[in-house]
Amino acid sequence: MQPAVPEASSPEGPSHADEAFARDALTALRDDGAVDPAFRSALEDALTLYRHMVRVRLLSARMIELQRAERVAYHSACIAEEAVVVGATLAARSGDWVFPGAREWGAAIVRGLPVAAYVHHAFGTSQDPAKGHSAPDHPPARAVNVAPASGVVGAHVPQAVGAAWAAKIKKHDVATIALFGEGATSTGDFHNAVNFAGVFKAPCVLVCRNNGRAVSTPTSRQTRSESFAAKAVAYGVASARVDGSDALAVLTVVRAALARAVAGKGPTLIEAITTPGSIDGGDVLATSDRDPLVRLRRALERERLTPEGGYEAIAREARAEIDAAVAAAEAAAPLAPSTIFEDVYAEVPAHLVLQKESSPWRR
Ligand SMILES: Cc1ncc(C[n+]2csc(CCOP(=O)(O)OP(=O)(O)O)c2C)c(N)n1
Ligand SMILES: [Mg+2]
Numbered sequence: 001m002q003p004a005v006p007e008a009s010s011p012e013g014p015s016h017a018d019e020a021f022a023r024d025a026l027t028a029l030r031d032d033g034a035v036d037p038a039f040r041s042a043l044e045d046a047l048t049l050y051r052h053m054v055r056v057r058l059l060s061a062r063m064i065e066l067q068r069a070e071r072v073a074y075h076s077a078c079i080a081e082e083a084v085v086v087g088a089t090l091a092a093r094s095g096d097w098v099f100p101g102a103r104e105w106g107a108a109i110v111r112g113l114p115v116a117a118y119v120h121h122a123f124g125t126s127q128d129p130a131k132g133h134s135a136p137d138h139p140p141a142r143a144v145n146v147a148p149a150s151g152v153v154g155a156h157v158p159q160a161v162g163a164a165w166a167a168k169i170k171k172h173d174v175a176t177i178a179l180f181g182e183g184a185t186s187t188g189d190f191h192n193a194v195n196f197a198g199v200f201k202a203p204c205v206l207v208c209r210n211n212g213r214a215v216s217t218p219t220s221r222q223t224r225s226e227s228f229a230a231k232a233v234a235y236g237v238a239s240a241r242v243d244g245s246d247a248l249a250v251l252t253v254v255r256a257a258l259a260r261a262v263a264g265k266g267p268t269l270i271e272a273i274t275t276p277g278s279i280d281g282g283d284v285l286a287t288s289d290r291d292p293l294v295r296l297r298r299a300l301e302r303e304r305l306t307p308e309g310g311y312e313a314i315a316r317e318a319r320a321e322i323d324a325a326v327a328a329a330e331a332a333a334p335l336a337p338s339t340i341f342e343d344v345y346a347e348v349p350a351h352l353v354l355q356k357e358s359s360p361w362r363r
Contacts (some may be wrong), residue, residue: 028248033298041363056106068217080277083292087250099160125332154187164204183214244272
């Protein structure tokens with residue numbers, strides 16, 4: 001038996017700067033697939049989590065291949081980091097907003113952006129919902145309350161806090177979730193955001209996915225803090241650390257933090273610790289023994305929560321959805337260059353009208 005969730009690391013607290021932040025990461029899934037009693041309520045969502053994680057895994061794996069084949073220009077792989085993206089996103093209520101960073105593009109898919117729309121966007125086809133206005137792999141998904149994934153590290157954290165604060169001022173029952181890598185904590189934007197969130201008790205949850213590196217910069221060169229969660233303390237913001245390869249733990253902790261935020265108790269900074277994986281060699285759905293899909297499936301099997309049609313059906317359906325989306329994007333016409341002039345100005349300035357009318361934009 002693991003000990004019950006310790007008070008200081010409970011998502012209910014700490015709520016004051018002088019309380020200790022969580023030092024140990026909260027974990028629901030044990031190595032043998034047993035689920036910690038404090039997290040059993042998340043089992044209700046375990047199959048949904050698994051399904052979304054498989055879709056995001058297989059989509060990312062396909063995008064890596066397409067990028068290597070130079071069919072798409074860019075992809076931020078999130079292999080073995082899906083539990084954070086999917087777990088945190090599923091914690092949001094339908095009216096809440098999610099603000100992802102580049103590697104958290106899967107948030108839009110989880111909230112309902114069709115895979116086909118995402119793939120058209122990645123290819124930059126005539127059916128790209130962004131009409132080429134955002135870099136590939138930074139899909140817009142306004143219809144499902146997801147902001148375009150931010151390519152500028154940290155820039156979306158103050159946006160998430162601002163949106164939450166605005167909702168509070170307007171008395172709208174809306175909370176926000178920001179998803180970002182630990183590299184974002186080295187930006188001024190992050191500190192401005194956490195400070196404002198604390199001062200104005202903005203109803204938001206800030207999820208820092210700590211995968212140990214920001215491109216080539218290891219965490220040891222990023223901070224001397226004991227943890228990334230510790231950064232909340234100076235701002236009077238609650239914090240928690242969670243095992244980011246454990247979808248049940250992520251969902252539970254983000255959900256509890258969101259409930260706290262919605263109840264007017266203020267924001268929470270959550271550090272979710274992950275280990276990125278690779279699709280090269282072996283089973284794409286089981287990149288290691290600690291793979292978040294492997295760990296969740298172990299629990300599902302132990303609890304006899306068998307999906308309809310079996311686990312293979314989940315992967316088969318996701319592959320079919322991705323295959324169809326890629327085939328459609330490969331066959332679609334490219335985006336007309338003239339769309340670059342659309343959706344930017346209410347009235348297109350004269351010099352751009354001139355440019356638009358001159359070759360090669362007249363398509
Ligand atoms: C403001 C800004 N600075 C630098 C970059 C270049 N850049 C792209 S990804 C990245 C590292 C991000 O690391 P982290 O936030 O830990 O996310 P991870 O890639 O590990 O998921 C950097 C520095 C950027 N996109 N934006
Ligand atoms: Mg990182």
